[in-house]
Amino acid sequence: MTPPVPLTRGRLRTPRAAAVAGILFSGLLTLAFLLLLSAVPRDSAEHGTWLANGLDRVVLAINLIPFAGVAFLWFIGVVRDRLAEAEDRLFATVFLGSGLLFLVLMFVASAVFGAIVLVHVAHPGALGDSPAFALARAFAYTLVNVYAIRMAGMFMLITSTIALRTAFIARWLAAPGFAMGLFLLFASPWIDWTFIVFPLWALLISVYLLVTSLKKEGDGRQTERSVP
Numbered sequence: 001m002t003p004p005v006p007l008t009r010g011r012l013r014t015p016r017a018a019a020v021a022g023i024l025f026s027g028l029l030t031l032a033f034l035l036l037l038s039a040v041p042r043d044s045a046e047h048g049t050w051l052a053n054g055l056d057r058v059v060l061a062i063n064l065i066p067f068a069g070v071a072f073l074w075f076i077g078v079v080r081d082r083l084a085e086a087e088d089r090l091f092a093t094v095f096l097g098s099g100l101l102f103l104v105l106m107f108v109a110s111a112v113f114g115a116i117v118l119v120h121v122a123h124p125g126a127l128g129d130s131p132a133f134a135l136a137r138a139f140a141y142t143l144v145n146v147y148a149i150r151m152a153g154m155f156m157l158i159t160s161t162i163a164l165r166t167a168f169i170a171r172w173l174a175a176p177g178f179a180m181g182l183f184l185l186f187a188s189p190w191i192d193w194t195f196i197v198f199p200l201w202a203l204l205i206s207v208y209l210l211v212t213s214l215k216k217e218g219d220g221r222q223t224e225r226s227v228p
Contacts, residue, residue: 016213017078018074018078019206019209019210019213020206021074022075022203022205022209023207023210025071025072025202026199026202027203028067028068028071029065029198029202030196032062032068033061033196035061035064036057036113039054040058055117055120066110072202075202076095080092080095082168083166083168091162094154098154101151102151102152105148112143115136144195149195149198150185150188152195153181153183153188153198154181155181157178157181160175160178161174163177169208173204177201180198
């Protein structure tokens with residue numbers, strides 16, 4: 001039998017690929033969060049004044065989130081590939097499941113905001129004190145601030161646990177991962193802007209992967225030059 005041929009090139013499986021995907025995810029998601037937080041009040045019972053004042057920022061954020069999700073999927077895939085045979089089925093299941101649940105919840109919340117915007121554009125002023133608008137707004141708020149943010153915290157905790165067990169990244173990075181993950185799990189409902197913690201953590205991991213990848217590449221070139 002002929003051995004199976006990998007579908008992805010070696011360059012797409014390197015730590016640098018995970019780093020690039022993680023940096024893109026962090027940048028896009030941070031920008032989307034900042035746009036939403038600057039336009040939409042945190043109060044789930046507000047009456048939609050942001051539809052008149054911050055609509056452009058909300059639309060831009062809604063369109064950025066799918067691209068952030070694609071980058072996050074690449075980040076998960078490359079990290080799992082780097083783990084290779086060291087991957088434990090139990091931790092791998094929680095790692096993949098929490099990451100996918102986070103994306104699904106974010107996409108659903110974004111779709112709710114997108115539906116609100118479409119209805120407002122088609123029928124300006126029709127929402128206002130509408131019970132349907134209040135329900136949709138509260139639904140999106142609950143998805144993000146109760147469920148998605150905790151799945152992000154769970155993803156950080158399990159990734160930090162895998163780092164301790166396999167050393168696929170430096171073990172010292174597990175400490176901030178545990179601290180930030182617990183912070184998202186328990187403190188997020190009472191502190192504003194907590195969601196920014198997740199993309200900042202992804203940026204920290206990605207920068208570490210990029211720096212170590214470039215360093216290994218540089219060391220390899222020096223070794224090749226030194227060989228007679």
